[in-house]
Each structure stands twice: as C-alpha cells, then as structure tokens.
Amino acid sequence: MQTLTAENIAISFGRREILSGVSLRVEKGKITGLLGRNGCGKSTLLKIIFGTQPAPDKIIQLDGKTISHPYTIKGAINYAPQFSFFPKGLTIARALKDFGVSPEKVFHDFPALDADMHKTFAELSDGIVRLWTILTLVYAQSHFTLLDEPFTHIMPLHVEQLKEVLQREKQNKGIVVTDHMHKHVTEIADSLYIIKDRKSLIVRTKDDLAFHSYIPFC
C-alpha cells in the first residue's frame, strides 16, 4: 500500500458541525502533519480515517480502493489515540510480542527502556506509557500509522529521539502526526495540513500558520 486518502469527510455532533468536506492524503515514505485549534476535529478525523468513528459522509481509500473500516484490515493501519489503551496488567514484553515488535529494535534507539521490559503498564509513569504506546505502534508492521499528540507528556530528550525514529520509520510506512507542539510537527512533516472552519487546508510556509491564526505573527 502506498497511499491513504480521506475525502469529503463530514461529521456533526448534534447541531454542531465539526468537519465538512475535509480531505487528507497520506503517502508511504512521508510524514503528514495535521494542525488545528483545540476542538477543531483533528482527533475525530483520525478516528474516522481509522474506521472507529462513524461519519455520515466519508470516502477512505487505500491505494484507490474504498474501505469502510480500515482498521479491520490486517497490517493496513494503526492508531495511537491521546490516551493509553493497553490493558494495565499487560507487561511491555507481552505488548511488544502482541504487535510483532522486536524488543532489540526498541532498545537500539532507547537503551534506557530495557529496564521496563517485564513491568506492566500500571507500574510505569504516564510519560513512559505514552512513549511505549507510540513506539509500539510506530515499530509495528502496518502501512499507515496515525499518531494523536505523540509528543505530549514525553520528556524533551525522548521527543528528540522519537522524531529521529519517525524520520527513519517513515521509509516503511505513511505516518500522520497531530500535536500542539507544532514546532516538532513542522520540523518532521513532509506535508502539512491545518483544520480551520471545518475544512482542511494545505500549509506551505510558517506564515500560513500565522495567517490561519494558529500561531502568532512574529
């Protein structure tokens, strides 16, 4: 699989229209950044693309083939929501095995995480759980990975290492990253979108972000 496209995405919650006519294109070998104000629908868009959020209007395609629930296709897509989803009693070693991730691969990039291998998610701090969640999905074999706020709660040293991992792993997959730490997102993204007024807009320069009132003019 080379491309994941989302077109004509529209969703409302009650009378509140969240997204209308949103489009996004994700390519293997690239990181796609997604920015937008709080509550603009970034997480909802990722869930719709993943297939767990029903939407009245949506066209999700993998290599041009329309798929209603991409997450049910083995090896197609995985998604890290903002919260931890691993069962608390699960050990890190078991989680890695479940997702077919080699521990050596993780320790090569994050040697300090070796000590966590036989701990359960309940025994780890929120930041480390977040890091393990992101790493597990990024290293897992899937054609596309959607990351909702991957840098939040993670300490600066690990953020820098994580960015390097994302840059390297994009060779094997297409990655979507959304985070309010926009400097990290703009630094690693090969293409960038912003959601504003329920639409997705392509961002080409930093000035575009200021123009769309996402960051202040400098």
Add this chain to the structure above:
Amino acid sequence: MSTLYLRFYSSFAPATFLVTIACAWLYYYWGGTTLPALFFFKLITDYIFWHLLRQLNEKKMYYYYNRNLSKTSLWLFAFGFDLLLFISLLVIIAPRPIPI
C-alpha cells in the same frame, strides 16, 4: 487471535459468571419451569453489563482495534461464549430422574 477474544471476554467475565452461577443455583432448586425466565434474565443482564462496559471501557477497545478486531466480532464472541458457558452449566446441573 482467539487469545485476544478470550482476553477481551475475561475483562468482564467475573460479573457475567456471577449471574450464570446465580441462574444455575435457581435452576437447580426450582427446576425446569424457571428455565425461560432464567434465560431471559441472563440475556437482559448480559445486555446491561455490556452496555455499561461499552460506555466505561471504550478507551481500552483501541487495544483490540489496533489488532484488527472489530467491535462487532468482539461482542459476538463474548456473547456467544458467555451463552455457551451458561447453557453448559445448566446442562451439567440439570436435575435427573432417580433410577428405580
């Protein structure tokens, strides 16, 4: 894959199994006439448990979604497996006629 289904089921199995045990106990002491009512009670309580769990445990579902398991397949397995346990237990403890 079946391990994942069982792991999902085990997250709420203690609650549903308690109902199964209670139903089995009632069936053992009150006999076959209670069977339709117990069956109906079991279905209703299962629905209530799973409805509550869907509300409270939605975040944890992403572990299974990321393993390509759909919501429908998870609930169908859990419901089917729980019903199978329920019926099996009733068959095992069913009062038998005393041989003359």
